[in-house]
Amino acid sequence: xxxxxxxxxxxxxxxxxxxxxxxxxxxxxxxxxxxxxxxxxxxxxxxxxxxxxxxxxxxxxxxxxxxxxxxxxxxxxxxxxxxxxxxxxxxxxxxxxxxxxxxxxxxxxxxxxxxxxxxxxxxxxxxxxxxxxxxxxxxxxxxxxxxxxxxxxxxxxxxxxxxxxxxxxxxxxxxxxxxxxxxxxxxxxxxxxxxxxxxxxxxxxxxxxxxxxxxxxxxxxxxxxxxxxxxxxxxxxxxxxx
Numbered sequence: 001x002x003x004x005x006x007x008x009x010x011x012x013x014x015x016x017x018x019x020x021x022x023x024x025x026x027x028x029x030x031x032x033x034x035x036x037x038x039x040x041x042x043x044x045x046x047x048x049x050x051x052x053x054x055x056x057x058x059x060x061x062x063x064x065x066x067x068x069x070x071x072x073x074x075x076x077x078x079x080x081x082x083x084x085x086x087x088x089x090x091x092x093x094x095x096x097x098x099x100x101x102x103x104x105x106x107x108x109x110x111x112x113x114x115x116x117x118x119x120x121x122x123x124x125x126x127x128x129x130x131x132x133x134x135x136x137x138x139x140x141x142x143x144x145x146x147x148x149x150x151x152x153x154x155x156x157x158x159x160x161x162x163x164x165x166x167x168x169x170x171x172x173x174x175x176x177x178x179x180x181x182x183x184x185x186x187x188x189x190x191x192x193x194x195x196x197x198x199x200x201x202x203x204x205x206x207x208x209x210x211x212x213x214x215x216x217x218x219x220x221x222x223x224x225x226x227x228x229x230x231x232x233x234x235x236x237x238x239x240x241x242x
Contacts, residue, residue, distance in 0.1 A: 046167050048152055048172060051172055051192070052152050062083060065082060066219040067211065068212045077231075082097040082098070101122050103121075104120075114130075116130055158176065158178060162175075167194075169192075170191075173189050185204060192237070197215060198214065198237055199214050199215060
């Protein structure tokens with residue numbers, strides 16, 4: 001059986017699949033703090049120790065997404081939209097609705113590499129393969145549990161982390177340490193504002209065309225947007241709030 005190939009862009013889509021939900025920034029009591037205190041906290045520099053615990057997510061989770069992928073072979077960026085779902089702790093679903101229908105499901109195993117990927121399109125039998133036969137995805141799977149659990153020490157085994165911005169508008173750059181992932185992906189950038197992960201940028205190891213995946217409120221704001229620069233602004237948290 002010929003295995004599917006995984007260029008840089010789909011790796012970013014799978015990362016977005018694993019992170020596709022928004023979460024509360026603070027407990028209700030903390031959210032009721034005085035406006036001045038909230039403003040002061042928002043102006044503080046962001047760092048991984050502050051951001052990563054907020055990436056931990058309960059299940060089930062679901063969110064809209066808009067994925068924009070550039071290519072020198074296309075006159076305009078390829079735009080794909082749909083929904084990400086995490087129905088339980090072991091299942092990850094990426095459902096594309098436009099401009100075609102396709103569902104990618106990842107069933108993770110107890111150990112890295114034991115899971116299975118299924119890709120289904122209407123009118124065609126699903127394609128299935130083990131994560132153990134896709135080394136790039138095995139390396140990603142091994143680290144995403146730490147990311148979803150807010151485990152900074154474990155995540156730093158797989159990525160070099162660097163945060164920029166403030167708690168009001170932040171980014172975290174993940175640079176892969178695994179050689180097989182680094183051969184495909186130079187860096188993955190998580191971009192957020194306040195309590196929301198808005199976008200994931202995947203920077204390929206070769207070429208300059210990166211993929212952007214807008215999530216949640218940013219994806220909904222992008223529903224009627226086709227201009228690449230406006231989509232980039234939404235990804236970079238300069239667009240409208242929820």
